Amino acid sequence: MKKSLLPSKVCVVCGRPFTWRKRWARCWEQVRYCSERCRRSAPRRDARQQGQGQRPNRHQ
Numbered sequence: 432m433k434k435s436l437l438p439s440k441v442c443v444v445c446g447r448p449f450t451w452r453k454r455w456a457r458c459w460e461q462v463r464y465c466s467e468r469c470r471r472s473a474p475r476r477d478a479r480q481q482g483q484g485q486r487p488n489r490h491q
Contacts, residue, residue, distance in 0.1 A: 434450060437451040438459070440463075442464055444472060447465055449465035
């Protein structure tokens with residue numbers, strides 16, 4: 432397959448376009464960053480705001 436026919440996205444950190452990779456075949460919809468460097472430098476979201484990472488209180 433020609434590279435020009437592969438789907439592409441724009442990195443949310445650096446704004447550069449990047450193309451589909453075989454490694455991302457199963458999770459292409461969730462891919463947001465062009466590289467590990469951009470993923471690491473992305474601003475972190477507070478887990479409490481997202482409702483994730485909270486454990487239920489068992490001592491009630």
